[in-house]
Amino acid sequence: MTALRARVTALRVMVFGAVLATGLASAPGLRAEEPQWRHGLSLMGSVKYPADFKHFDYVNPKAPRGGVLRMSAEGTFDSFNAILPKGSAAAGIGLLYDSLMASAYDEISTEYGQIAEAVKFPDDFAWAAYRLRAGAKWHDGTPITPEDVVWSLEKLKDLSPQQAFYYRSVVKAEVTGEREVTFRFDQTGNRELPQIVGQLTVLPKHWWEGTGPDGQKRDIGKTTLEPPLGSGAYKIKSFDPGKRVVYERVKDYWGDTLPVNVGQNNFDEIRYDYYRDDTVELEAFKGDQFDVRFENVAKNWATAYKFPAVEEKRVVLEEFAQRGSGVGLGFVMNLRRAKFQDPRVRLALNYAFNYEEVNRTTFFGMYERVNSYYFGTDLAAKGQPAGTELEILQEAKTKGPVPEEVFTKPFANPVAADQTQERNNLREALRLLREAGYVTEGTRLVDAKTKEPLRIEFLINSPTAERYVVPYRQQLAKIGIDLTVRSVDASQYSNRVRSRDFDMIYSGWGQSLSPGNEQQDHFGSAAADRQASSNYAGIKNPAIDYVIQRVIYAKDRAELEAATRALDRLLVWNHYVVPGWTYRFTRLARWDRFSRPETLPYYAEPQFPTIWWWDAEKAAKTGSR
Incomplete structure (x- = not known):
């Protein structure tokens, strides 16, 4: 990127x-x-x-x-x-x-x-x-x-x-x-x-x-x-x-x-x-x-x-x-598509991704998996919220939906260090998908009401992306999800992302050591339906909007850090991306x-x-x- x-x-x-x-x-x-x-x-x-x-x-x-x-x-x-x-x-x-x-x-x-x-x-x-x-x-x-x-x-x-x-x-x-x-x-x-x-x-x-x-x-x-x-x-x-x-x-x-x-x-x-x-x-x-x-x-x-x-x-x-910046990135799901509206579906897609295998076989073990939208900085949320950060999150809960996990435990990605963990992760993915209303018919996962198969198109603009998308497709196939890879040239890719014509892309957000007004463009509701914004996922969450304002209007560095960590928790626990990796x-x-x-x-x-x-x-x- x-x-x-x-x-x-x-x-x-x-x-x-x-x-x-x-x-x-x-x-x-x-x-x-x-x-x-x-x-x-x-x-x-x-x-x-x-x-x-x-x-x-x-x-x-x-x-x-x-x-x-x-x-x-x-x-x-x-x-x-x-x-x-x-x-x-x-x-x-x-x-x-x-x-x-x-x-x-x-x-x-x-x-x-x-x-x-x-x-x-x-x-x-x-x-x-x-x-x-x-x-x-x-x-x-x-x-x-x-x-x-x-x-x-x-x-x-x-x-x-x-x-x-x-x-x-x-x-x-x-x-x-x-x-x-x-x-x-x-x-x-x-x-x-x-x-x-x-x-x-x-x-x-x-x-x-x-x-x-x-x-x-x-x-x-x-x-x-x-x-x-x-x-x-x-x-x-x-x-x-x-x-x-x-x-x-x-x-x-x-x-x-x-x-x-x-x-x-x-x-x-x-x-x-x-x-x-x-x-x-x-x-x-x-x-x-x-x-x-x-x-x-x-x-x-x-x-x-x-x-x-x-x-x-x-x-x-x-x-x-x-040292001067952080990053949040991964497989970004387009929430404008109905199939990604349920956070259980989004979390299931994370459980289905065997990052450890991809890092070993494709990335030569060089990368770290991202668990924050401010990864690599002191602004990344750690432990459980306390003090000003907790107060901000409690106030955010009065503005819009806040996952309960935000208050009870730090975010962590599923790990598949061996075949047993991989199978357990796939079982958990299936459990979440069934809770979200999907059933297995033959080898396919379909919506229990509409019988529509769960299909995802992954949009890429470089052959190198196939090295991690193809293994992901193979993992999803094990639980009945059909992922197709659509490769287009750079111009088509830009136009399709700009017009939100995609199911899933690999993208993200560079973050400075002093987040501010740009967070509205990344994650704010007002940017969700605006073409060419960096709110690729289409996030519309009034609780997130409130915390972004707390970031922008922070009165000192301590409040800025607390507000940014609160924002980080809201973003990771809503599972808007399958977290990626960085070096x-x-x-x-x-x-x-x-x-x-x-x-x-x-x-x-x-x-x-x-x-x-x-x-x-x-x-x-x-x-x-």
Whole structure:
């Protein structure tokens, strides 16, 4: 999962309490209650870096620049429009743009100014104002303006249902000064909102409303293969539609010396070549057709990297710890389908999955099974609820259904360490299914009333998924459930998941160390029927909605942790997924042509390629490309 890469995607941020980021110096005599301009914002109290910091500790400020980095992507692309939910945007398109704020990866949920030099907001978080840098400009030399910021937010909300949901509490953005834009919110007390708008990708209004080379007016509501104007460290140099896109470093990049950028963006060119599937991509890497491969398949890591270049140490295999995020994932059932409405059916499907056998035979014993939606973090529920967590759960029970097990025991997956346990698990699965109204007729499990067989279609977009789906199909067949595997290409898969046209998929949710408003998109009732939301399962539970609000409006870190653990219990005990597996390291295979700082960011190793650089001496030893 991509995301499941993380690039988990965008770092979630919140600001707690009165102890916030140190800011730019305030004028003498400023009233205490008047908002002060700040250079950074953090969840954890004071920010690490002062207003006059020169660069992040995890970069090499003297990193050499040059070289071409060759990356890979799977499938194809048909657009350079990064904000539309339709179409397939080109890999690396985010290199073109800067945001108001930039994340620090050696701190939890902390941001510093990029396009914006400062931010301020009142104690009740009813609004937030950002002051733009005087030198911020687009690649054509035009200044980045507050009007660009306002227009970008409006277009994101107009054209992307997911972004409209994410920014729905931002009811207005307005120009309030020559270089100032103010966002107004529809609520108070939501400490995350100032930093949510700080993550906004700013787009050039004048370019998108202008005329293209063909003489036609551009339309940001449509896909396009015209290279767009950006403001970031890179721009598009060339491309072959659907096959390749090449980015080149902007030599006069306006933000090159900003503290949040020093020591980064060191490659002269970054090239993405597209491959039709993972098998072809792996062979291309072995043949030195591209430089770096993030390996997500345990079998490949164990068996596929035994070729001469590895033995000669011209290819380096490394693993990097994942500390800055957690994950919840598994076989996601579509609750919009009647057959998955009964939680006993969902639990039975977990009992029928022999994870231990799959991990042994397919994953080479490398993985851990997930038992939390925040697995790998201190936010995962443990033991029995107590204190504030228990109080939150008791209050949630007055809002909607809460399984009794939430209060009585910690969640654990069924285990099938041997054949006896496997048979016992299958018996328990059958017992649950019969309680839910199914009976066995011949070799099939059917609904006792309608006589409809229990059939499940598992939607996949990669042949590698068959390695764990096929054993699951064999297990389900033992109790009379017919599981079919439907393999489609990446574009079809995205469209079907977006439109909720599936029974079951393998997917999940990347989680930061500071959950917040995004939980509504993951698990909230309002997102269940909205296409392109990350509420893949279609969860509609008022008890969960209530606890999500407790997460968002937590007054301090202790309450946030208690509320998140309460949410975790509700999610796992409702059996919305058959829990999957994870590996708490990032596997990176690379041709030895690059170097990196001695100290990598603690919460985001390896940060490739952002803080790495081309090493000409190593490249000469490794061989020509």
